[in-house]
Amino acid sequence: MDLDLRKLRYFVAVAEELHFGRAAERLHIAQPVLSRQIRSLEDDLGAEVFDRNRRGTLLTPAGEQLLKDAVPLLASAQALLRRVKTAAQGTPTLTIGFMPGITVTPAMVVFTGRHPTVNVRLLRTSWDDQVEVLLDGRADVSVVRLPINPQGLTVLPLFKEPRVVMLPAGHRLADRTSVSVADLAPEHLLQDPDAVPEWRDIAEELREGRRSEVPVIHQVEEKLELVAAGTGIAVLPLSTANFYTRPDVVPLPVDDIGPNEVALAWVTSRRAPLIDDFAAAAEETLGNR
Structure with a gap:
């Protein structure tokens, strides 16, 4: 059958x-x-x-x-169709996914220097689809922010960076030089609590295990609009916060929160030398910086 x-x-x-x-x-x-x-x-x-x-x-x-x-x-069937259509065009192509705030230019420069005939495409991703684009073939390889579900993927760690909390300019904590997770526990987090486990554990204890409703937000810009309006707070990697600066939102270091880990990921079953070569370029230029 x-x-x-x-x-x-x-x-x-x-x-x-x-x-x-x-x-x-x-x-x-x-x-x-x-x-x-x-x-x-x-x-x-x-x-x-x-x-x-x-x-x-x-x-x-x-x-x-x-x-x-x-x-x-x-997803695999969709990926197969995409790859066949791309191959039929006759020009070798590598599509690279990347999360907001991450600069992939150094790796691209090294890779294209070694493969000048390859058509390199970039695809911006989000927390919601950074793995999905690999599984359905929209991207061949992607620079992701952990944690992700690693099933079926090869994950190559690249570097770690601090995370900061984004507060509205008039917030009670906005004039601090830094804050703690306990300071933020009463606030409404505008993202999946599992993405910030340090906040999740303290906040759930204060709320006796009850979770507040998490809005569906797909873009950083939308998240910062809600922060500026006083709807809640968001925890972002430092590079993302620096990329999306605005006068009505204040980024603050959080003393007791872990860093964000950035990695390169691709589908393990793929046998593609171009992916291996880009992974080498990414590790050479972005790794452990």
Whole structure:
């Protein structure tokens, strides 16, 4: 039995929404069509992947396993298509992802000096997609900020840099030369608490384990707008803070917070000499600086 990738895409949409109507809207197909495709997939697999009852739509154990395997499989298929299309253009190409605030120019200069005929492209990433762009083939290699899920990836550490907290100019702590994590614990953090575990642990203890709602923010500029408006605080790597300076936001060192680690990452299964050569250039120019 050959898996139908289209049915897998439909399954992932329902599994992520846990609602056939919303998934059908997301896929731009009629709900009865989606339901038939899911039943067909279950027939192919010989297992039910959803438990449909009065409580709603839930994943079965088989569905949970399928979701775990389907997401990277679909990303790999998308990556394959992208690489084939790029190869068909006839010009060797290397796409490099990078997080805001990180300068990749030194590595690019060394790499292009060694490979002058390679078309080098840059792709700006975010906390949300810095791994995704590698898995789905949008980038061949990427300069990432840890922590990331390293499954299926080769991760080459490059350097560490301090992190600072971004406060609105009129904040009660803005006139300090530095602050501690305890000083920041009562504040509303405008990012995933797991990205700042030092803050998370103290803040959850103060709130007796309850987490405050984290807004969905995709860009640094948006995050700083919210900081300036007094909505909350953000912890950023120093290079990112220096890149996005503005008069209504104050960056302050945090005495007891760990540094941000920067690394180079690529899909382990890729066998590409250009990736190895760029990794060597990045380690030579960016590593341990």
